[in-house]
Each structure stands twice: as structure tokens, then as C-alpha cells.
Amino acid sequence: MGVLALLSTIQAVATVGQAYGLTRALVSIWELHSLNSIVLPVCIFVTAFIARQLCEVGKKWVASHFADQVVKDLRPQVQHKLFKAGPASMAQRGTGATVTMLLDGLDQTKTYIQTIMPKMLDMGIIPVVILVVVWWENSLAGIVLLVVFPLLMFFMAILGIAARDKSDKQYAAFQNLNNRFVDTILGLPTLKMLGVSDNYEDEIYKVSERFRKRTMSVIMVAMSSSFALDFFTTLSIAVVAVFLGVNLIHASVALFPALFVLILAPEYFLPIRQFGNDYHATLNGKNALNDITTVLQTPDPARDEDLNLDAWSEDSDLKLSHISFAYDMPHEEKSDATVTTPHALQDISLHVHGYQSIAIVGRSGSGKSSLIDMLAGFHAPQEGNIVLDGISTTHLNIASWQRHIWYIPQKPYIFHGTIADNIRFYTPDASDEQIQSAAMQAGLGDWLSTLKDGLNTAIGEGNRAISGGQAQRIALARVTLDSSREILLFDEPTAHLDIETEYELKQTLVPIMRHHLVIFATHRLHWLDSVDRVVVLDKGKVVQSGVPKELLTEAGPLQALIGEIGGGHVDD
Numbered sequence: 001m002g003v004l005a006l007l008s009t010i011q012a013v014a015t016v017g018q019a020y021g022l023t024r025a026l027v028s029i030w031e032l033h034s035l036n037s038i039v040l041p042v043c044i045f046v047t048a049f050i051a052r053q054l055c056e057v058g059k060k061w062v063a064s065h066f067a068d069q070v071v072k073d074l075r076p077q078v079q080h081k082l083f084k085a086g087p088a089s090m091a092q093r094g095t096g097a098t099v100t101m102l103l104d105g106l107d108q109t110k111t112y113i114q115t116i117m118p119k120m121l122d123m124g125i126i127p128v129v130i131l132v133v134v135w136w137e138n139s140l141a142g143i144v145l146l147v148v149f150p151l152l153m154f155f156m157a158i159l160g161i162a163a164r165d166k167s168d169k170q171y172a173a174f175q176n177l178n179n180r181f182v183d184t185i186l187g188l189p190t191l192k193m194l195g196v197s198d199n200y201e202d203e204i205y206k207v208s209e210r211f212r213k214r215t216m217s218v219i220m221v222a223m224s225s226s227f228a229l230d231f232f233t234t235l236s237i238a239v240v241a242v243f244l245g246v247n248l249i250h251a252s253v254a255l256f257p258a259l260f261v262l263i264l265a266p267e268y269f270l271p272i273r274q275f276g277n278d279y280h281a282t283l284n285g286k287n288a289l290n291d292i293t294t295v296l297q298t299p300d301p302a303r304d305e306d307l308n309l310d311a312w313s314e315d316s317d318l319k320l321s322h323i324s325f326a327y328d329m330p331h332e333e334k335s336d337a338t339v340t341t342p343h344a345l346q347d348i349s350l351h352v353h354g355y356q357s358i359a360i361v362g363r364s365g366s367g368k369s370s371l372i373d374m375l376a377g378f379h380a381p382q383e384g385n386i387v388l389d390g391i392s393t394t395h396l397n398i399a400s401w402q403r404h405i406w407y408i409p410q411k412p413y414i415f416h417g418t419i420a421d422n423i424r425f426y427t428p429d430a431s432d433e434q435i436q437s438a439a440m441q442a443g444l445g446d447w448l449s450t451l452k453d454g455l456n457t458a459i460g461e462g463n464r465a466i467s468g469g470q471a472q473r474i475a476l477a478r479v480t481l482d483s484s485r486e487i488l489l490f491d492e493p494t495a496h497l498d499i500e501t502e503y504e505l506k507q508t509l510v511p512i513m514r515h516h517l518v519i520f521a522t523h524r525l526h527w528l529d530s531v532d533r534v535v536v537l538d539k540g541k542v543v544q545s546g547v548p549k550e551l552l553t554e555a556g557p558l559q560a561l562i563g564e565i566g567g568g569h570v571d572d
């Protein structure tokens with residue numbers, strides 16, 4: 001910043017020197033002096049011109065270097081913040097908007113910083129230096145310039161506010177477009193299957209049209225603003241010129257000061273004009289920077305690094321008391337005071353002790369995944385209390401708790417790499433034999449024998465596609481590979497498996513359950529024979545809880561659920 005300010009000051013002095021040399025040379029020629037008399041002014045002009053250009057290049061280099069460094073620092077900070085915020089926050093922002101912020105947004109921020117910062121310094125330094133010189137030469141011309149400048153700033157601010165409002169809307173439309181686009185790409189198989197991909201194409205077209213119109217309206221404001229700025233500066237220069245011309249005619253001012261001031265007048269307005277033009281051109285970068293700053297300023301979810309859980313053993317204890325939780329409202333609904341989100345979990349009390357296996361069942365939307373996510377520490381309850389091994393805490397985002405957890409979501413993520421890499425993802429030191437054995441245990445044997453490269457087959461984004469069931473088996477293989485974690489949280493661990501494969505996997509999972517705390521959400525009620533407890537959820541509340549055998553004999557919510565589903569699968 002200091003270097004940029006120094007270069008701007010040198011540039012201001014060089015601009016004055018350039019105008020001085022030019023004026024001196026012109027006046028000498030006008031007054032018919034010898035050619036020798038213009039050598040020095042021309043040298044001054046050329047030196048000042050070169051110095052000015054060098055300053056310009058230097059400023060660009062420094063600003064680009066600075067912007068590079070800022071973006072280099074920002075990128076890991078934003079990533080770290082997003083990782084800390086967890087999957088719930090990502091779901092709320094939208095994948096498309098997040099990816100755009102991290103890729104295009106950071107590049108736009110770089111352009112914004114490297115363009116606007118030197119222009120702001122120029123605007124603050126160059127006109128002041130020129131004004132002092134003009135005032136020195138002709139105080140009345142100085143007064144004209146001084147009066148016009150705040151007026152110009154005022155116009156620029158008004159137009160800037162109008163452009164900013166439009167640009168905010170355009171940026172929101174851009175984020176919406178990105179989210180829609182990613183949504184459509186991810187949902188393409190469903191859209192094709194339902195035969196509505198054409199409708200979605202129309203929808204994307206409409207959203208992109210909206211974005212186009214908003215972009216056009218930003219460009220309109222930017223163009224009118226540039227026009228207004230140019231008009232007013234030209235008018236101001238004309239006023240100065242007329243004023244000097246009249247004084248020249250009346251011989252109340254000499255030719256040199258009049259010409260010198262006239263040549264300097266456009267230079268006085270140049271920084272503000274350049275700032276105005278670049279401000280509009282970089283509004284997207286400004287919005288991206290705001291977006292990034294908002295992410296960075298979002299308070300981290302409460303995380304307890306101090307609460308220490310050495311291990312989960314047969315004597316360990318977890319008590320949730322009167323827990324309630326509601327998801328954050330989507331951004332567009334936040335401003336609407338009449339909209340409230342219903343609680344996903346309400347007044348939940350749950351006592352878990354030692355190596356138990358607990359099935360959480362309920363209709364779709366009853367809160368099973370939300371409860372599992374809360375146990376994994378992704379959501380902090382808004383009400384209620386949690387006591388972990390005798391220590392009270394308001395949430396389970398606890399480093400030492402999460403170190404003991406295995407969490408398998410409904411759709412386990414498969415990373416770009418080989419099957420073996422994916423299995424050893426959380427256990428990087430596992431040997432090939434251990435991976436092979438974990439793969440067999442998870443029921444991957446038949447599939448692997450059909451693959452030419454076996455465990456070394458590349459899968460994940462852009463590689464060989466795999467089925468949902470295969471992804472879940474890989475996730476289960478990760479679990480069997482790591483015996484150091486005693487708590488298993490599963491959200492529909494067998495949702496994508498056919499009943500025969502599920503039965504095979506059940507044989508693998510049931511022995512694991514005996515020496516682990518296993519809590520899993522499931523729609524498949526045959527698991528009830530293998531678990532110690534079942535918790536029935538309905539509309540976010542625990543409506544029944546107990547030993548499955550006992551609950552199955554009495555009329556109640558579990559019976560009603562079984563009645564509804566008929567077979568072994570609970571669904572609406």
C-alpha cells in the first residue's frame with residue numbers, strides 16, 4: 001500500500017512535470033524563441049512522460065502482486081471456513097454458488113483488488129498534487145477545480161449506489177443460475193427418466209434470461225454513469241478553459257500559467273473518471289469479495305476441543321435431554337418475518353449407554369437423518385442439553401467425540417482415485433492385505449473379480465461410474481478397516497442394496513455391532529431383530545422407544561408403522 005501511494009505521488013509529480021515541459025515548449029514556440037530554448041522543456045517532458053509510464057507499470061505490478069497474495073491467503077481461509085461449517089452450511093449455500101465463489105469469485109476478487117486499489121490511491125493523491133500546483137499558478141482556477149470535485153464525487157456516489165443495487169441483484173441471479181445449473185447436471189438421470197429434462201432446459205433458459213436482463217441493466221447503469229461522469233468532467237474543463245480564455249483576452253493572466261492550468265485540468269479529473277469506469281467493470285469482483293467476507297465472518301459452529309473423550313467403552317454414557325432443532329431458513333426467506341421453519345427435532349430425550357445398537361425408525365421426513373447428523377456433531381441443538389460421560393455440553397461438535405465416530409451418510413462420497421484409495425481414505429497406513437480383507441468383508445468380492453484392475457480400478461468423478469450399492473459397500477469396507485472407532489452412526493446404511501446383498505452385509509455388520517455403539521436410521525424393519533433398542537420418531541418427536549421385541553407385542557406407533565408398510569420397508 002505504501003509503495004503504491006509512493007508511486008502515485010511520483011506519478012502526480014511526473015504529470016505536473018510533463019505539463020510543465022509541454023507548456024514551456026509551446027510558450028517558447030509561440031513567443032518565437034530560438035529552438036535551443038525548447039530543448040530543456042522537451043527533455044523535462046520526455047523524462048516526466050517516461051517516469052509516469054514507469055510508475056503506471058510499477059503500480060500494476062505491485063497491485064497484481066498484492067492481489068495475488070491476498071487471493072492466495074483467502075483461498076485456504078475460505079476452504080477452511082467451509083470445512084469447519086460442515087455439510088449443513090454447504091447445503092444451505094448451494095453447491096453451484098459455493099463452487100463459483102471458490103473459483104470465479106476469487107479470480108474476480110483479484111481483478112477487483114488489483115484494479116480498484118491503485119485507482120483509489122490515484123484518486124486520493126493525484127488531484128490533490130495537481131490542485132496545489134494549479135492553485136499556486138492561478139488561485140481562481142484552483143477554486144473552480146476544488147468546487148467541481150465534490151460535485152463530481154456526489155454524482156459518482158449516486159450513480160454508484162444505483163449500479164451497486166443492480167449489481168447485487170445480478171450477483172444473486174448469477175448464484176441462482178449456478179445452483180440451478182449444478183442441480184440440473186446432478187439430477188440429469190432423474191430428469192431424463194421422468195421425461196422432464198426439456199422442461200428443465202426451459203427453466204435454465206428462463207433463469208439465464210433473467211440473469212442476462214439483470215446484466216444488461218447493470219451495463220446500462222454503468223454506461224449512463226460513465227457518460228454522466230465524462231459529461232461533467234468535460235463541462236468542468238470547459239468552464240476552466242472559458243474562464244482562462246476570458247482572463248487571457250483581458251490580459252489578467254499570462255499565457256504560461258493559463259496553458260499550464262488548462263493542460264493540467266484533464267489530468268486533475270482523470271483519476272476520478274478512471275475510478276468510475278473501473279468501479280463498474282469490477283462490481284462482480286466487489287460482490288464476490290463481499291460474499292467471501294460474509295463466509296469468513298460467519299461465526300464458526302461451536303466446537304469443543306477441550307471436552308476429552310478417551311474412548312467409548314462399555315461404561316460410557318450419552319444423554320440427550322429435551323433437544324430441539326430447526327434448520328436455518330434459506331437466505332431469501334430470512335428477511336420475511338412471517339416465515340418460520342418447523343422444528344426438525346423436538347424435545348428429543350435419548351439415553352445411550354455402552355455398546356448398544358439402536359435403530360431409529362419413522363416415516364420419511366420424521367427427523368431420522370437430522371438426529372444422526374446431530375449425533376455426528378453437524379448440527380447444534382437450539383434447545384436442550386447433552387451430557388457426555390458426565391460432562392455437560394450444548395452440542396456434539398467435539399473433536400474427541402468425532403475421532404471415535406464412523407459416519408456413513410445416505411450417499412457415501414466416493415473420491416477420485418482407485419477403489420483401494422477410497423477404502424483406505426481414512427486409514428492411509430492400511431496394508432494391501434488389510435484393504436483386500438475389508439473389501440471381502442464388505443461384500444465387494446464378486447464385483448472386484450469382474451474388474452480387470454481389481455482394487456486398482458479408478459473410480460469417482462470422471463472415472464468408472466459405480467452403483468449406489470457399491471458405494472455403500474466401499475463405505476462399509478472403510479468401517480471394517482478401522483477398528484479404532486467404537487461409535488458407528490449410519491444413515492440408511494443399506495438403502496441402495498437389494499435384499500440378498502443386504503442380508504449378506506447384515507452378517508458382516510451384526511458381529512461388529514456387538515462391540516460398538518451403533519446408531520442407525522433405517523426404513524428396513526428386519527433390522528429390528530438385530531438391535532437392542534428401537535426409537536420411533538414422528539414429526540421430529542420420539543413417540544416410542546424400547547426393546548423391539550416388547551414394542552412389537554403392544555399396540556403403538558411401531559405397530560402402526562409396520563401396519564403402514566406391510567413388508568420390511570417403511571415409506572410414505
Ligand SMILES: Nc1ncnc2c1ncn2[C@@H]1O[C@H](COP(=O)(O)OP(=O)(O)OP(=O)(O)O)[C@@H](O)[C@H]1O
Pocket residue numbers: 088091092327328343344362363364365366367368369370371521
Ligand atoms: N437442509 C435442510 N434444510 C431445511 N430443512 C431440512 C433440511 N434437511 C431436512 N430438512 C427437513 O427436516 C425434516 C426432517 O428431515 P430428515 O431428513 O431428518 O428426515 P428423515 O426421517 O431422515 O427422512 P428420510 O427418511 O426421507 O431420509 C423434514 O421436514 C425435512 O424437510
